[in-house]
Amino acid sequence: MGVLTRYGKYLPVSEKTPAVNLEEGSTPLVRLDRIGGELGIELWAKLEGCNPSGSFKDRGMVLAFAKALEDGARAFVCASTGNTSASAAAYAAHVGAPCYVLLPSGKVALGKLAQALIYGARVISVEGNFDRALEMAREAAELKKIAIVNSVNPYRIISQKTGAWEICETLGQAPDLHVVPVGNAGNISAYWAGYRDFNAWGRISALPKMIGVQAEGAAPLATGKPCPNPETVATAIRIGNPVGAKTAIEAVSGSGGFFETVTDGEILDAQKTLASRAGIFAEPASCATLAGLVKLAAAGKLPGGSKTVIVLTGNGLKDPDAAVSRVGPPVKIGGTLDELLGVMT
Numbered sequence: 159m160g161v162l163t164r165y166g167k168y169l170p171v172s173e174k175t176p177a178v179n180l181e182e183g184s185t186p187l188v189r190l191d192r193i194g195g196e197l198g199i200e201l202w203a204k205l206e207g208c209n210p211s212g213s214f215k216d217r218g219m220v221l222a223f224a225k226a227l228e229d230g231a232r233a234f235v236c237a238s239t240g241n242t243s244a245s246a247a248a249y250a251a252h253v254g255a256p257c258y259v260l261l262p263s264g265k266v267a268l269g270k271l272a273q274a275l276i277y278g279a280r281v282i283s284v285e286g287n288f289d290r291a292l293e294m295a296r297e298a299a300e301l302k303k304i305a306i307v308n309s310v311n312p313y314r315i316i317s318q319k320t321g322a323w324e325i326c327e328t329l330g331q332a333p334d335l336h337v338v339p340v341g342n343a344g345n346i347s348a349y350w351a352g353y354r355d356f357n358a359w360g361r362i363s364a365l366p367k368m369i370g371v372q373a374e375g376a377a378p379l380a381t382g383k384p385c386p387n388p389e390t391v392a393t394a395i396r397i398g399n400p401v402g403a404k405t406a407i408e409a410v411s412g413s414g415g416f417f418e419t420v421t422d423g424e425i426l427d428a429q430k431t432l433a434s435r436a437g438i439f440a441e442p443a444s445c446a447t448l449a450g451l452v453k454l455a456a457a458g459k460l461p462g463g464s465k466t467v468i469v470l471t472g473n474g475l476k477d478p479d480a481a482v483s484r485v486g487p488p489v490k491i492g493g494t495l496d497e498l499l500g501v502m503t
């Protein structure tokens with residue numbers, strides 16, 4: 159059941175809103191007992207990489223497209239570190255509309271680039287970083303009167319609240335800690351708004367603490383300082399000037415949570431841990447969440463037994479280069495059985 163079907167009565171949709179549906183949302187919430195046990199907490203992972211284009215972006219994109227079509231939009235534009243473009247290109251293809259995507263040159267994971275291209279978007283590589291590409295997309299949208307589907311589009315954030323609603327419905331309550339990677343800071347704001355909705359509607363009785371994790375090289379919110387040249391292996395959160403800064407800060411401070419930073423090395427270690435100890439392959443940005451928890455546990459700052467949800471925002475297959483950089487190549491042998499038995503240790 160897609161997001162607009164499952165949650166239409168809580169979203170700004172009417173009979174006039176086109177029923178866009180790629181069966182996004184309703185993603186698995188998986189309990190990770192091995193890793194949780196080591197950290198001394200009850201750990202759950204929300205597998206947003208199971209969405210149709212492989213990231214949580216589909217949750218918001220479906221409503222952004224539906225509302226834009228309702229308003230008569232004929233074409234779509236976005237700037238992206240990769241997953242927004244993959245998602246926008248998928249929905250544009252699904253509804254039969256043209257889509258322009260602006261990508262910062264050379265900094266997009268291969269899987270995401272392949273997605274935007276194969277879905278048939280007009281893919282434009284921009285010299286400069288994400289923040290510059292977004293400025294250009296906003297100006298072009300205004301001039302050409304086409305719909306911009308970045309998270310400046312309010313429907314994206316509204317519809318991303320469904321992630322929090324699903325977690326509450328599955329657990330029957332909110333977690334104690336909600337941990338999410340922060341790039342442009344839309345998702346953390348959406349989750350917090352979603353939990354607050356469910357609290358206001360009497361569906362949960364307590365709110366989680368929100369923990370926003372940033373990469374050390376792209377940590378404007380964690381440090382409180384602008385970051386003109388963001389750098390990290392986690393390209394999805396390689397953002398120096400988050401559009402959602404204000405609401406993200408409100409989410410963190412309003413919930414009694416905090417921001418945290420992790421290094422690229424810690425991110426890739428956490429990616430390996432999730433894959434090899436839980437069977438879950440998530441992209442580097444997603445793994446910043448577990449890296450953050452590992453760091454907190456080591457510092458004795460993780461309350462024992464906390465019911466904790468990490469949002470694994472995107473699928474690991476999108477960025478195979480990052481994973482291979484951490485684990486190295488396969489064992490090579492010739493074609494004999496002896497050689498094979500020799501390496502089966």
Ligand SMILES: *Cc1c(COP(=O)(O)O)cnc(C)c1O
Nearest residue numbers: 241341342343344345394471472
């Ligand atoms: C977009 C994205 C993020 C960052 O989310 P924001 O809403 O920009 O903070 C994190 N991880 C992945 C995989 C993403 O695609």
